[in-house]
Amino acid sequence: MISSEQVKELRERTGAGIMDCKKALAEADGDMEKAVVILRERGLAKAAKKAGREAKEGIIDSYIHGGGRIGVLLEVNCETDFVARNDEFKSLVKDLAMQIAAANPKYIKREDVPAEIIENEKQILRTQAINEGKPEHVVDKIVEGRLEKFFEENCLLEQPFIKDPDRKVSQIIMEKIALLGENITVSRFVRFEKGEMDTASKV
C-alpha cells in the first residue's frame, strides 16, 4: 500500500503531479529512490532534489577568524522560529562558532567518534602507558582516564567553554535550554583552516 506521506514526499522531491507520483510509487513497490528515477526517466520530474525535510527551526551562522585564516559554519536547532530569533539564542550560536574556531573540535559528541578511532586511540594509549613503566593492573584505568581527556579535547559538547573554562560547552547549552524553555541541539558544523591539505572535520 502506498501511503499519502510517501506521495507527499515524492511530490516535494520531484514536483510531479499526484497521480504520476502514485503510479511511480506503485511501480517501484513503494521504493522512494526508484520512484524518483521512474519519474525522471519519464521527464515528469526535475533533477532529484535533496531529501531535505525542513523539520526543525534554528539558524545557520558563521565565524571568520584572523582575517580569513579560520572559518566556521554551523547549524544550531531549536523548536520554534520564535526562539530562533531570540538574542539569547543567537548569542549562544555565535559563542559556539567561536568555540569551534578556537578549540578545533572534531565531533559534536562522543557518540559521534567512530569506533575504529576509539580502538586505535586506546591501543596507542595502552602502549604509551606500558612504555612509561606503569604496572599492568593499572594500565586499563590509565587508558580510560586518558581516553576521557581525548573526548574532552575532540568533542564540542565536552570541551571547556573558551569564555569560562570551568564549565563545559554542554552546560552552557543546558543553561540556555532552561532559560528559553526549548530543546537546543548543534546539528552540524565545519571548520576550515587556510591551506589545509585535507578537508576539515565534518559532522
Place this chain on the structure above:
Amino acid sequence: MISSEQVKELRERTGAGIMDCKKALAEADGDMEKAVVILRERGLAKAAKKAGREAKEGIIDSYIHGGGRIGVLLEVNCETDFVARNDEFKSLVKDLAMQIAAANPKYIKREDVPAEIIENEKQILRTQAINEGKPEHVVDKIVEGRLEKFFEENCLLEQPFIKDPDRKVSQIIMEKIALLGENITVSRFVRFEKGEMDTASKV
C-alpha cells in the same frame, strides 16, 4: 634514507625533538603515519595534528542568507598574501559565496563529479530520451547535450554567474586572474540549508 623534509613534517605534526623524529622515522622505515604512532606511544608527541601543510595563501569567507536559513563557507586561494588582502580578491570571494548560496552547486568543477554519478545520470537521461520517442541514432547526442546541462547546473565553475548570467563563474575568476596577475583557485566549499536531513555537499 630519511630526508630532512620528512623530519620537518614529523616535527610539525608531533612537536617532538629532531633526534626523536629521526629515530622514529628510521624505525618506521620512513612511514610517516607509523612514525607518528611510535612517537605517541613513547609519550613524545601530542595527539596527532592534521597533516595540514599551510602551502597556499588566500582567505576563508562565509555568507549567511535569509537571517540564518542558508550558510556558505568557502576557501579561495591565491599565490601571495598581498593579493589575499586585495579588495578585488575579497570581492570575488564574496561573490563566489553568494553564488554558492543562490545557485547551490554540488561540486567545484566537472572533474569532481564521481564517475558513478555521471553513469547513473547518463542512464536516466538515456531512458528519458527513449521514452520521449527520440530515434535511437540521436539518443547519444541528446544524452551528451543534457549531460552538459547537468554540469552547468551542478558545478560552480560552469554555472552562469548570478550577477551576470551571460558569463560563467570560471570567466569571472579568469578576469580577476588577469587583473591581479596571480592564479586563483576555489579549493573547497560547504553549503548548509536549515533543517536539511542529510549533510551538505562538500568538496
